[in-house]
Amino acid sequence: MRWRLLLWGLLYLPASRAQGIDPDLLKIKNRMDSIVQFSASLKLNVDVSFINMPAKYARMSYTKGKPLKFSSEDFVMIPKRGLDFSLNSLMEFPFITVPRGEEIRNGKTYKAINIIPTDKRADFSIAMLLLDIKNNRVAETEINTKKDGTYNLLLQYENSSKVLPSLVEVNFEIEKIRIPLNFMGKDTDIDRKKMRTGGSKSGKIFLQISNYLIKYL
Amino acid sequence: MKALIKAEIFKLLRQSKTWYALAALLMIEGVILFSAYFQGKNILDILLDNLKKSFYFEGTLLNGNLLVYLILNTLWFHLPLILMIIVSGSLTAEYKDRTLQTIMLQPVSKWKFILSKYIVAIGFTLAVVGMLALTSFTLSYGLFGKGDLIVYLNTLNFFPSGDAFVRLQYAFVSGALSMVFFSVASLTLAVIFREATKTWIVSSLFLILSNLLLKVDFGDTIFNRVFFAKLNDTWQNFFYFNINWTLVYTNSLLLCGYSLLFMAIGILLFHKKDIG
Numbered sequence: 001m002r003w004r005l006l007l008w009g010l011l012y013l014p015a016s017r018a019q020g021i022d023p024d025l026l027k028i029k030n031r032m033d034s035i036v037q038f039s040a041s042l043k044l045n046v047d048v049s050f051i052n053m054p055a056k057y058a059r060m061s062y063t064k065g066k067p068l069k070f071s072s073e074d075f076v077m078i079p080k081r082g083l084d085f086s087l088n089s090l091m092e093f094p095f096i097t098v099p100r101g102e103e104i105r106n107g108k109t110y111k112a113i114n115i116i117p118t119d120k121r122a123d124f125s126i127a128m129l130l131l132d133i134k135n136n137r138v139a140e141t142e143i144n145t146k147k148d149g150t151y152n153l154l155l156q157y158e159n160s161s162k163v164l165p166s167l168v169e170v171n172f173e174i175e176k177i178r179i180p181l182n183f184m185g186k187d188t189d190i191d192r193k194k195m196r197t198g199g200s201k202s203g204k205i206f207l208q209i210s211n212y213l214i215k216y217l
Numbered sequence: 218m219k220a221l222i223k224a225e226i227f228k229l230l231r232q233s234k235t236w237y238a239l240a241a242l243l244m245i246e247g248v249i250l251f252s253a254y255f256q257g258k259n260i261l262d263i264l265l266d267n268l269k270k271s272f273y274f275e276g277t278l279l280n281g282n283l284l285v286y287l288i289l290n291t292l293w294f295h296l297p298l299i300l301m302i303i304v305s306g307s308l309t310a311e312y313k314d315r316t317l318q319t320i321m322l323q324p325v326s327k328w329k330f331i332l333s334k335y336i337v338a339i340g341f342t343l344a345v346v347g348m349l350a351l352t353s354f355t356l357s358y359g360l361f362g363k364g365d366l367i368v369y370l371n372t373l374n375f376f377p378s379g380d381a382f383v384r385l386q387y388a389f390v391s392g393a394l395s396m397v398f399f400s401v402a403s404l405t406l407a408v409i410f411r412e413a414t415k416t417w418i419v420s421s422l423f424l425i426l427s428n429l430l431l432k433v434d435f436g437d438t439i440f441n442r443v444f445f446a447k448l449n450d451t452w453q454n455f456f457y458f459n460i461n462w463t464l465v466y467t468n469s470l471l472l473c474g475y476s477l478l479f480m481a482i483g484i485l486l487f488h489k490k491d492i493g
Contacts, residue, residue: 052458053375058275074377075276075365077268148270172271203271 022097022113024133025087031136031163032086036064037215038164044076048174048203053077060209062086079205081143081151082170090127090143093119103130110139123147135160149173164214168207221325221333229307229337238303239345245295246288246349250356253287254279260287264369280364281357282381288353289388289452294428297396300345301403301420304338308404309413321492331487335404335480342400346393350386368456376456384455391452391465394472398445399424401476405483408490445475 039061046053058072060083068083070076084090100112110130117124123146130140141153152171157164229235257279265274308331311317320330366381368374376384403420410416430446441447451468454461 049372051373051375053373054377054380070273070275072275075274075278075367075375077272077274079272080270174267174271 020097021095022099022111022131024111024131025097025113025115025129027133028131028136028138029087029091033064034217035062035086035163035214036217038062039213040164040209041211042070043208043210044078045206045208046077046203047206049201051203077205079151079170079172079207080148081145081172082153082168082205082207085138085164087138090115090124090129090141093117093122095119095122100128105130105140108132108139137163164209164212166209168209170205170207172203172205174201174203218329218333221329222336225307225333225337226340229303229341232306232310234306235303235341238299239348242296242299242345242349243352245299246292246352246356249288249291249295250284250353250360253284253291254361257283257287261367264367264373277364278367279361280366280378281354281359281361282364282366282376282378282385284357284361285353285385286366286368286381286388286456288357289385289392292349292353293392293395293449293452294424296345296349297399297424298421300342300396300400301424302417304341304400305403305407305416305420306413307338308334308407309411309416312411313413318492327492328484328488331408331484335401335483338400338404339397339476342396343393346389346396350389354382354385370453370457372458374456374458384460387455388452391455391469394469394476395449395451398449398472398476398479399427401479401483405479405486408483408487443471445472448472448475 039059042058042060044056044058046056056072056074056076058070058074058076058078061069061071062085064086070078081089095115095117098114098116100114103110103112111133113129113131115127115129125144125146127144128142129138131137132139135157137155137157139155141151141155143151143153145151150173154169154171155165156167156169158166261278261283265278268274308317311320321327363378363382365378366376366384368376402423403416406419406423407416410419427446427449430444431450435441435444435447448468448471451465451472454465454468
């Protein structure tokens, strides 16, 4: 009987633990879920080799359970990933977490975990999160999406008590396009396949977030 | 000289073809604006296609600024064609109607007479470009509003609305220099060919060749930088993210130089040639 228990422990216990959800992640999720509403000012700087865009300004507002809303007088490009501070998009469908030890960034130690969705409907295949368990928040995320490549998000906070970041750096992959010079002129037929010969490039977008107005539960 | 200029303006405004030309230009502008709206949709779709994967967009880029930019792209071919017909016609008509002989019987200096024609041609060209700029901005902003301008010139360049407006104005000024060049060239061709149809054909050929040669890359040579056909695209420099002002000033000065050269040749030939 003792041998059986030992065998069961060796075989099933690690698996059952791995397929649970990391308690630190749940703690952070709960903290995020305590935010019912927030609004903030947003300054966006795009750093993509083939895009020249001056800094853009927008207002963002979030209400729990609803998608983020943006308003601006300018034309702004909002990254598809990077502003989901509530972690809703990662936890929308059933998933498991796998501990990956610890990682050091700028002299600070973070807990690394993988989020692996167990539902086909999830739009990502795997995500890696660095958790700042001391301050109960996320410091870095790497999301491998099924269709839109990999996103790497670095989050910086104004101080240790803040729950929402003041600076988000979104790193992403983007396909470079090649369009003939003066294509906007007359009689130009554009072959999209030919245009897409520039290969894949990496891009960055820096989001400076300020003037938070947060409403908690 | 003043009297000659006044007389030339009077003749230009009195002839019905001037007004037909202006009406035609406004009509062309309207058609371009209409087609630019649909072309703009397609262009934005292509430009933003790969960005859609990574970004959501807030705000619209199909606005008055993009439409004025698209108008500019098309205008610089149609406009000189009509300008050349009107400007060269101001001299060929005088040859045809023999009014030139009547004028020359008066105590009028030949060079002053032809110089006044050049001055009025330049003034008329600038006025037409000014009118088209005004109507383009009014119609585009009135119908489609303001907004950021997106332009693809090796890189995707985004300009805030205010900046785009300034750049588009510069582009009209730069384009006006090209138009002046073509108008002056057509008057010089009228001095050479005298007959309306021949002048129009040669002027059209000159314009088409200039447009074709503009697209030919002669490599990194001085010829590629100073050849007159290559200078007619100077206005596009205002839509690079960082404007190369040295290049803009150099090209503009060269274009003015070419216009003066063509004018000098025309005056010289007119002075030497027998009127009869």
